[in-house]
Amino acid sequence: MWLLDSVSGIYVVQTFLHSLIAILIIERALNIWHIHNPLTKFRYRIMTLVLPVCMLPLYQLINSGRSSFSFRQDNAIFSMNRWLSLEIWDLVPLSTVFMLILAGTSFVFFLQEVMPIMGDVFARKGRDLRSHFYSDPGIDDLAQQLSEKLGIEPPPVTVLEDSNPFIFTSGSRNHTIVLTSGLIELLDREQLKSAIAHELAHIARMSNATKWMIFAIRVLMFFNPIVLIVFRRIVQDDEHVCDDITVSLTKSPLVLASTLKVFYASHSEFFSDAFGKVKALQEGMENHSHNLLLKERIARLEGEKGYTDKEFEWGKFLLTAAVVAVINYFVV
Amino acid sequence: MKKNTVKQLHRGFSFLVTVAVVILLLKLLNWLPTVLQDEGIKKYSSVEEVRTALKIPRVYIPAYFPEYINWPPAEIFAQRRPFTLVMMHFTHRDSKSFALSLFQVASRAGFEPTYKSDVLYVRKESQVSIKGRAGNLVIAVCSGRERCNRISWEEGIYRITLIADDTPEQLIRMAESIY
Numbered sequence: 214m215w216l217l218d219s220v221s222g223i224y225v226v227q228t229f230l231h232s233l234i235a236i237l238i239i240e241r242a243l244n245i246w247h248i249h250n251p252l253t254k255f256r257y258r259i260m261t262l263v264l265p266v267c268m269l270p271l272y273q274l275i276n277s278g279r280s281s282f283s284f285r286q287d288n289a290i291f292s293m294n295r296w297l298s299l300e301i302w303d304l305v306p307l308s309t310v311f312m313l314i315l316a317g318t319s320f321v322f323f324l325q326e327v328m329p330i331m332g333d334v335f336a337r338k339g340r341d342l343r344s345h346f347y348s349d350p351g352i353d354d355l356a357q358q359l360s361e362k363l364g365i366e367p368p369p370v371t372v373l374e375d376s377n378p379f380i381f382t383s384g385s386r387n388h389t390i391v392l393t394s395g396l397i398e399l400l401d402r403e404q405l406k407s408a409i410a411h412e413l414a415h416i417a418r419m420s421n422a423t424k425w426m427i428f429a430i431r432v433l434m435f436f437n438p439i440v441l442i443v444f445r446r447i448v449q450d451d452e453h454v455c456d457d458i459t460v461s462l463t464k465s466p467l468v469l470a471s472t473l474k475v476f477y478a479s480h481s482e483f484f485s486d487a488f489g490k491v492k493a494l495q496e497g498m499e500n501h502s503h504n505l506l507l508k509e510r511i512a513r514l515e516g517e518k519g520y521t522d523k524e525f526e527w528g529k530f531l532l533t534a535a536v537v538a539v540i541n542y543f544v545v
Numbered sequence: 546m547k548k549n550t551v552k553q554l555h556r557g558f559s560f561l562v563t564v565a566v567v568i569l570l571l572k573l574l575n576w577l578p579t580v581l582q583d584e585g586i587k588k589y590s591s592v593e594e595v596r597t598a599l600k601i602p603r604v605y606i607p608a609y610f611p612e613y614i615n616w617p618p619a620e621i622f623a624q625r626r627p628f629t630l631v632m633m634h635f636t637h638r639d640s641k642s643f644a645l646s647l648f649q650v651a652s653r654a655g656f657e658p659t660y661k662s663d664v665l666y667v668r669k670e671s672q673v674s675i676k677g678r679a680g681n682l683v684i685a686v687c688s689g690r691e692r693c694n695r696i697s698w699e700e701g702i703y704r705i706t707l708i709a710d711d712t713p714e715q716l717i718r719m720a721e722s723i724y
Contacts, residue, residue, distance in 0.1 A: 237567060245559045281657065286586070291571040295578040295585075298627030536564055544571065 223280050223545075224269065225315065225436060226293050231265035231541040232439040238540070242533045246526075251453035253525060257533065258450060261443045262430045264537055272542055280545055290543040315436040322435040324498055326428075345374040349397070352409065356390065359410050362462055365417050370409070372397065378475055382412045385422040399475050407459055407469040414458035420451055449506050456510060470514040477507040578626075586630070589621045599625045605649050605705055606633075609722035611715055613637055614644050628654035629703070645719075648706040652699060658706045675720045682713055696720050 239257050248254055272279055285292040297308040349372050360367035368388040373379075378396035383389050390412045400408060415421065427447055434440040460466045579585040589595045592604050610616060618633040619641075628651040635645040648658040668684040673696065680698035687693035696716045697706040705723060709716055 234567065234571075238563065241563045242560060245556050245563065247556070289575070290568060291575045294627050295575060299578055299581060532560075540564070540567065540571075 226297070226311075227269055227280075227545060228265045228434055229315075229437050229439065230291070230293055230544050231268065232261060232434070232437055232443070234541055234544060235261040235264050235537045236439050236443060238537050239533060242529070246529050251450045251457065255447060255450035255454060256525070257530065258443055258447045259427065260530075260534055260537065262427055262434075262440060262447070264534065265541070266430055266433060268538055268541060275542075279542075285545055288543060289545045290540070292545050294545075314438060318438040318441055319436050321441060321498075322431075324494065325441075325502075326431065326435075329499065346371050347374070348372065352392075352397075352405070355406055356409050356413065359406070359413050359462060363413055363417050363458070365413065368413075368416055380408050380412060382415050382421060385419075385425060388416045388421070390416075396475070400472060403463070403465065403468045404472040404475070407463050407465070407472045410459040410462045411455050411469065411472075414455035414462075415451075417458065418451070418454065420455065423451070424448070445502070445506070449509070452506070452510060453513065456514060460514070466514040470511045473507055473511050473514070477504055477511065585626075586622050586624045586632075589623055591617065592621065592633075595621060595623045595631055599623055599629060599631070601629060604631055605700060605703070605723050606647070607707075607719040607722045608724055609719055610635075610645075611711060611719075613639070615641075618647075628656065630654070630656065632658075643710065645707065645709040645711070648708075649700075649703050650706070652702055652704045656704075658697075658708065673717060675717065680720065682716070684713060 239261050242248075243254060243257055248257065276284070278284055285294060297306070297311060299307045301307065301310070348370065352370050352372065353367075356370045357367045368382070368390055370390045370392070373391055373393045375393040376395040377393055378399050380390070380392040380396055383391055390409065392408070396408070397405065427444060431440055431444045456466075456469060459469050463469065587598075589598065592606065596602075596604050614635050615638045616635070619636045620632075620634040622630075622632040624630045629649070630651070631647075631649040633647045634643065635647070636642060637644045646658070648656075650656045650658070665686045665688055668686065670681070670683050673680045673682045675696070675698045678698050678700070680696055683695045685693050685695065692710050692712075693708055694711065694713055694716050695706060695708045696713075697704060698720070699705075700723070705720075707716055707720055709719070
């Protein structure tokens with residue numbers, strides 16, 4: 214059986230198990246250590262993604278017989294093979310059920326990550342947007358002032374002639390903030406300031422580069438449902454960190470909350486042509502999940518559960534990482 | 546200050562408890578399949594018992610045994626899941642020390658039978674023919690300077706392995722008599 218015998222099967226099963234154990238221990242640790250700071254949460258959750266990917270080859274290097282029968286029998290505290298070889302009413306192997314879960318997760322990965330990229334590529338095809346871009350001196354000034362406060366180089370800000378309210382930062386090293394004319398029409402000056410401050414916070418944090426890194430792990434473990442959950446949480450933590458930086462610049466969480474509501478109400482149908490039913494399912498899922506995340510951010514800002522600047526405690530972080538690494542060594 | 550230390554200790558203890566619970570839970574989950582579906586290695590008292598328990602038509606045994614080997618096997622271990630495995634250990638008639646081990650393992654499992662003691666070095670490895678089937682013969686010395694030669698080949702869906710403190714010729718003769 215592929216899952217039990219092959220190297221790729223062992224990789225799939227063990228990375229799944231390792232991320233499951235990592236998420237259990239890390240989420241509990243966040244709770245026990247009373248960690249509410251989004252930046253610290255972000256760092257802990259990155260561990261859930263990175264450890265299973267990095268540690269498995271290291272374990273094999275330390276002990277090449279780690280996946281052998283004798284290790285499973287004598288040393289392992291949990292061997293997944295025991296469960297995968299079980300049969301439900303002597304008919305359906307549990308490994309088939311496990312494969313179905315992996316296939317379902319892979320399908321969600323396709324809908325959430327591959328489809329939007331494909332949609333983006335198709336939407337851009339034949340559309341020359343260059344003539345629709347222009348710059349706004351008022352917004353440039355705003356970005357300049359906020360950048361100075363953050364201590365970063367002011368990035369170029371470009372306005373796109375489009376009625377949909379959008380703002381995003383492009384590039385991982387040379388950043389450009391892009392916002393639409395539709396957004397400028399919808400927001401007042403204070404709200405616009407919050408929106409730009411939030412994008413600048415992403416630039417200051419190099420969020421795009423980090424996102425590419427964690428996205429690479431997401432791609433590498435596209436079959437893993439735990440990674441799917443953790444990836445979303447990490448993105449949300451990053452948004453919280455940037456919200457807190459924005460609030461520290463503008464001193465008005467409620468303005469940022471009202472800005473987010475604009476996106477909550479109208480986020481949809483930017484690339485809603487083509488792809489038919491699958492596209493509709495993907496859009497529905499994406500919008501639902503996007504709105505849920507926005508809702509949570511708005512509630513957080515309105516509830517004033519703001520930034521609590523506390524020194525990062527390396528001891529607790531390393532202890533948690535060590536515990537996850539050691540337990541996972543004995544999980545095959 | 547004191548209150549803060551107590552709080553930290555309490556949190557540290559909670560973390561330890563969490564780790565202990567996770568380990569216990571994993572151990573419990575590891576044990577559960579053995580109860581649910583009769584999984585894992587068990588000790589049996591006879592070959593017939595193994596045949597009935599594992600629901601397999603054939604347990605391979607040599608028809609020829611050198612005189613010094615005691616019959617029946619001193620130990621029989623077997624498992625049905627996650628893959629079929631029958632393991633028999635035979636002793637010397639006089640000294641009661643290890644003389645022969647016989648493994649019958651589902652080929653798909655890729656299970657590598659272990660020697661009774663650590664292999665010090667392999668003297669020679671060669672291909673041999675057993676009833677027309679390709680077999681692998683390993684001449685080795687184990688710790689305590691004991692011979693631990695080994696022969697293995699595919700027999701239907703199983704891989705049969707014999708490890709014995711005997712000459713290669715005797716090993717091949719036993720292998721060829723297996724039915």
